[in-house]
Amino acid sequence: MGDPCGIGPEIILKSLNAPAIRECAQYVIIGNQGVFDLTARELDLPLSYREISQLPDRDSAHPVSLLNMGEINQGIMKQKKPTAEGGDVSVQCVIRGINLAMSGHIDALVTAPICKEAIHLGGYGYPGHTEMLQIFSGAKRVVMLMVGGKLRVAFATTHIALREVPQSITAESILETITITDHHLKQYFGIKEPKIAVCGLNPHAGEEGIFGDEERKVIMPAIEKARKKGIDCDGPVSADTIYYKSLKGACDAVVAIYHDQGAIPLKLHAFETGVNITLGIPFIRTSPDHGTAYDIAGRGIANPHSMMEALKMAVGMAGCR
Numbered sequence: 157m158g159d160p161c162g163i164g165p166e167i168i169l170k171s172l173n174a175p176a177i178r179e180c181a182q183y184v185i186i187g188n189q190g191v192f193d194l195t196a197r198e199l200d201l202p203l204s205y206r207e208i209s210q211l212p213d214r215d216s217a218h219p220v221s222l223l224n225m226g227e228i229n230q231g232i233m234k235q236k237k238p239t240a241e242g243g244d245v246s247v248q249c250v251i252r253g254i255n256l257a258m259s260g261h262i263d264a265l266v267t268a269p270i271c272k273e274a275i276h277l278g279g280y281g282y283p284g285h286t287e288m289l290q291i292f293s294g295a296k297r298v299v300m301l302m303v304g305g306k307l308r309v310a311f312a313t314t315h316i317a318l319r320e321v322p323q324s325i326t327a328e329s330i331l332e333t334i335t336i337t338d339h340h341l342k343q344y345f346g347i348k349e350p351k352i353a354v355c356g357l358n359p360h361a362g363e364e365g366i367f368g369d370e371e372r373k374v375i376m377p378a379i380e381k382a383r384k385k386g387i388d389c390d391g392p393v394s395a396d397t398i399y400y401k402s403l404k405g406a407c408d409a410v411v412a413i414y415h416d417q418g419a420i421p422l423k424l425h426a427f428e429t430g431v432n433i434t435l436g437i438p439f440i441r442t443s444p445d446h447g448t449a450y451d452i453a454g455r456g457i458a459n460p461h462s463m464m465e466a467l468k469m470a471v472g473m474a475g476c477r
Contacts, residue, residue: 157187157225157249158268160233161242162448163458165191168268169201170460172220177464181471184211184262185222186249190230192222199456211261225249236450238271243278246270250285254292257439264440264470268463269448272315283315289434289441297329298436299336301409302418302445303469304426307402308345308409309418310337310352310435321414322357322370330354330378330411337409338387340435344473345408353398353407354379354391355417361392375413399425428459431466433473440473442466 158164168185169192171177185192189207196202205220225248232239253265267285275282282288290298300311312333313324334352341350355361356375358368365372371392382389390407399421402410412418422430423445430445444462452458 157185157191157245159238159242159246159271159274159448160188160191160228161236161239161274161453162269162271162450163453164268164270164448165195166199166201166453166456166458167444167460167463168192169196169199169203170458171464171467172203173201174460174464177467178219180468181263181474182218183220184208184256185220186253186256187222187225188228188245189222189224190227191233194230194233195454198454211256223252225252233454236453238274238277238450240274240277240279243271243274243276243280247275247278247280247282247288250288251292254289257441258293263474264442266463266466266470267441267443269444269446271448271450274448285432285441285443286314286434289437293437293439295437297332297336298434299333299340301337301340301433301435302422302430303433304422304430304445304465307399307422307425308341309422310409310411311415311418312411312413314415316415318414318416322368325357325370325374325413327374327377327381330375330413331381333411334378334382334387334389335385336436337411338382341408344476346476347408349388350408351388351390351406352382352409352411353393353402354389354411355395355398355413356392357413359394360396361394428461429465430462431469433469440470442470442473 205222206218208221256262257265302309341347357370375392432443432445434441
């Protein structure tokens, strides 16, 4: 469901009201019945579903079910800001979804936007979805992959302060990012021999050490090891030109070293249709590539296209397993 104070319930309802989405899978909404009923009523987004307390056998007569996560104070929805209660229910919905995916009760998990401030107010220290998915799935290494339009961007680091990035990257961690990305491009995107470009950390990829030596000491050794494993890998490349080249077909995916190095070009290129995918966990997880948008929550103007793309991506990936 995502944060009940944000646009998550709205974009879920809008997406499942679209025939092309509703007809391609069976859906279980993990959330609060009161939140969805209020959103549907106030925004005139009627959706037929059955309320369940546990997952039944697959039943084509009920394409949409709602797994009710208990009662919350619906008044918090009017606040349109981070709240402790909204953060708590956001986390509980994600954990329930992870458990269902791990047990094989669902084929894929699609998460609506959560707010990091809200989940911290709720008493949780998780930086975001990606870290929660790694912790509760027990995965050794996960990779955040953003997909939108003609771009695919994998991230060597995720939600950490910029000043921490140089100390956080190692040749081994970057090699793992490259390897996991290569594997899943083959598995889920049908690319037999993926070509991956790896960004440098510093301006102009360090300019032969003038602007830093992370490229020579950390990134290049990872690329060389990836090549020895048979991965078609180029770099370190300058981040200020590689995305333009990628749009022209120079590579199948770009590995960004830190969050904004990859998220800015991806969202500039495909803000309304971008999808966030978590690689390295033992199940499929996608999400829309935007936040809670508190400022427009409850107004009926939220664009559902990113959520729709996330749902379509999850269905397509499930068909590849």
